Amino acid sequence: MIKEKNEKRLERLKNIVLNMPEKPGSYQYYDDLRENGGTIIYVGKAKNLKRRVSSYFHKEVDRFKTKVLVSKIKDISYTVVNTEEDALLLENALIKKYNPRYNVLLKDGKTYPSIIVTNEFFPRIFKTRHINKRVGTYFGPYPHISSMYNVLALIQKAFKPRRCRQPITQEGIDMGKYRPCLEYHIHNCEGCCVGKQSREDYLENIRQAKEVLKGNTRELSEWVYKRMMANAELMKFEEAERLKERYLLLQDFVSKSEVVSHTINDVDVFTITDDDNKKNAYVNYIHVKNGTINQSFTYEYKRKLDESDEDLLIQAIPEIRERFGSKSKEIIVPFQMEWKLRDAEFFIPQRGDKKHLLELSEMNGKQYKFDRLKQTDKLNPEQKQTRLMKELQEKLHLEKLPYQIECFDNSNISGTDAVAGCIVYKGMKPSRKDYRKYNIKTVVGPDDYASMQEVVRRRYTRMINEHATLPDLIITDGGKGQMDIVREVVEDELHLHIPIAGLAKDDRHRTNELLFGFPAQVIGLKTDSELFHVLTQIQDEVHRFAITFHRDKRSKHALHSALDDIKGIGPKSKEALLKAFKSVKYIKGASIDQLATIIGKDKAQKVYDALNQQEPSNKQ
Template sequence: MDLTKYSIDDVKSLPNTPGIYFYHDLDGVVIYIGKAKRLKARVSQYFQNKPLTRRLRNLVSQIVVIKIMLTETESDALVLENRMIKKHKPKYNVLLKDDKTYPYICLSAHPFPRVVITRQRKSKQGQYFGPYTNGYHVRRMVEMLQKLFRLRTCTDSYFANRSRPCLLGQIDRCSAPCVRRIDKADYARTVKQAVALLSGDAQSVMTDFVEHMHKHSDAAEYEKAAEYRDLIRLTQSFLQDSLPAARSQSLDVVCGVLAANGLIIQVTLYRNSAVESRKDYHFPEALGFIDDLITQFMLQFYQHQRHHGDLPETVLICGHEQLVAEDITSVLEPLGVKIRCKLKPTTADERQYLTAAQINLECAVTRYAEQARYYSPAFQQLASAFQDSDWQYIDCVDISHLQGKHTTAACVRFSVSGAEKSSFRSYNLDTGNDDYASMRAFIQKRFKAKSSSLVAPNCLLIDGGRGQISTIYRELQTMDCPDFHLLAICKAPGRRSGQERYYALTLEHGIQQLQFSDVVLRMLENIRDHAHRFAITKQRQKHRKASLSTTLDQIDGLGPKRIKNLLHYFGGMAAIKKATIKQLHQVPGISYDMAKRIYEFLHA
């Protein structure tokens, strides 16, 4: 790629044509990439005498070299900018790092469909509703569907091998089709009602329930009428958090603001006459101009949404007149994202959604500001203790194992805005109960050059003492990674809370014990506790998974991938043991011979 190089003194000689610009720091690292309709005008904005925000001043102070690449149109620049951001992963650009897929509610294609939460959308294997960003909301919806329609949730294998109702059937949370307590026609009717409710057609469901209630009441069947009355109340509870969406269309509302503690973008998804999900995205390091940042976010977000099959017809972007909605639409279309972007609402409904989105965004800004008021003073005091002026991130590592097995290193990240959960990471280690070897292995995995796009922390907090901090320091000396401070939190004798000792390693004084204010101590203990809980959770998940697969590991030719498929398909070893050869053969990757071998092994 041919780039033209300029110094910061040559900004006035930049061409006034479309293109993208790269800001490099003293080490030659790309720290920011932007696009412009007129390069000279846009880049000059960073170096004018007009006052900049503190965050922009921080960016400008690090710029040493500017490189540009010209394009024919601004739309071409937008596409190229998006590609270059993904390639270089600049420190101050918007970069969506959380690639997890969102959950769906699925009604399977079985004659007696099951309702299940899944993150994998396979169009030929049932009806899907979603995606949803709030996991608690999804679980509550499935729970309500069970109460309303008594749909089954068990795996097909478990269903086929029942001789009596399961616990859910016994407490009347499932209609028990496995033992023919309900026939196919009646079950299909309840499934149809569930589909109507999930599709936003609540009126038809409510009408049906009301008709049945009156019918049984007129026939003096008061107990049955009371059941339908309760179903009506449950349906109202199911719908109480929903708002009407644009009629006969799907709509997203995207709002963003560049606040004191970073870029905050909120996306609200309206699907099938309801608010399907709302999620905040926080980029504490994002810098630049708000129109550029929102454009960068939308290009990445909607390419990600396209891969998971959920695109709206329209996206309403609020409050940013500099944006050109048609440009975003035209750039996304060649990427397979066919949506219509607009900046102003054109209906009363859209004005209502826009107002609601702006109120919710203000609440999000307030929430992040409150978190910053708690963490910011502690960050400043801690940075001052190390004679630094400004800290962005503190990472904390904790090692967990079970008698030397399933060793896991967990690393959490905190900023002045609190926990950065999208940057939490766990690492599987083969180091047994050797704490020092585990620390060395963690450092290699976490900080090797090509491991991830995560920015290095200002400080790494270690749950340990002098030995652990020395081990990590020696390991870091063998690697090419950015410098950061090391701080160890050592448990007090008898593990008495509040009496922990803190050790720091500096080149001038070696390892020395430090004293901190109560504000800093509370924050460090909170971060340490987060890392500890995260490590235990991940280690237990690893242990549980290994326990399930231990028996199957003994079958010749059955590898980890097919064991995972078996456990996912049947839900556990109990169901696998009950399965027939034919049922085992239905699992992806399991041949008939392998199914026979599994069956014979489990029934020997």
């Protein structure tokens, strides 16, 4: 009983893993189902969520700690982010919030360092792990310490902010209270403390340094580039090389992550994503507290009749906020809300960190929708096929569901060994027993249009005569030209009413358009959609089928010999002769008696006469 229960648990978890995205993010393990109030027992990060989490459930896992952890997992959740660095930051934030039992690192409360620009009369710029907004403006945090030090080094070199800790005032400068330190003498500081640099000039440098910390590296890049070129002209190649390294570093500068921002204190973020049939909607919720994401969850809602996104969202927001106990006064949403809440205000950010959070929430909502769709398709493949057929029916405005789809393709080399193939898909799956091969009989030379018309004519004439089920849709492996010549046969000659679509290729021979109608029009279908993928699969399959048939025919033609044209000489006789004489040339030079020892006198006479192009002979 316990074994069966454990197997069922593992099967459920593996199904969750199968539907996880191959994207960066943070994953969380629970000791019970989330709907039952499960507690987070482990938080991890991954560059590839699916690959990382699936590694926990491999049989070859031999670490005792990992085995114990896996035995405790009852549920899994995850949050998708844009980069591996964001995943690292989110993992850090969640570990500090939940203090999971099986996380042994990052529990000491330490955080990644940030860079501060102080609010002093002459501001300083340095690294810190302590956040106090009254002291200054913070940038970061920086999970990669080396990146932070490189940025600080660039700022020190370019703008020379002071490094001394003394509180400098204008009064002190006027009174000559300060003395320049070593940094001034080694040209790391302009000497603001002794009036060598005006406060106006100093603050302008600080402003530019802030732009660098925000990720706006253009001004500093130009400065470094000019310095690099100047040193090169002066033949100071070592200095120029050093500046070149810093210039390249600036290009790869990692700006602060959208996962953590000290400018955002206590905010809720909500977005809504529809499923394809508009029956369900997925509301994603992100909560940011003290600049850190500490909640991320997606809920599925069933739509009521004619319920708008705003109606559904205004219903979901209070429910979710109450469930998580959120008291945030600011709620970020993707569109204008006519409804008002008593205890909070709605905001629609247009740029900056809050806009990034909105995009992150939308990404997680879409990912959840994708996961649900994959899970449903896996449990019920027929539902997926029906969904795709309905989508195609709607896109092409077909009268009936395109259950049976047929596709044609020609194959030849300069008109020789010309063949064609027809494949059949039923319910969006290949029906290989219905595939048909055709040798082109009436067309001479390389004429794809005439060959296509011959094959289409032969196929549907026979289907009419045999009262076979005609297709619901014909797809041509080509654009408007192919569609038109197929229509001439189907509609004008055979008077059939079968919808005809075409798949056109771009200049690089990649399928990029679905065509339909007369005259043919481009159908708005995203090339990365599941339906487009199935249609290109059909196109690839008919191409494979036709070209394989052509290769087989060409191979047989290449192996054809004069013996194949002799009436009464079968494969076994041919094989015996070739085995004995090695080639047709030596068979032709053999006497009738020599041939007779292999295949008998009657057949020997036929072979001898046929190969030597003479009347029957009595030559012994």
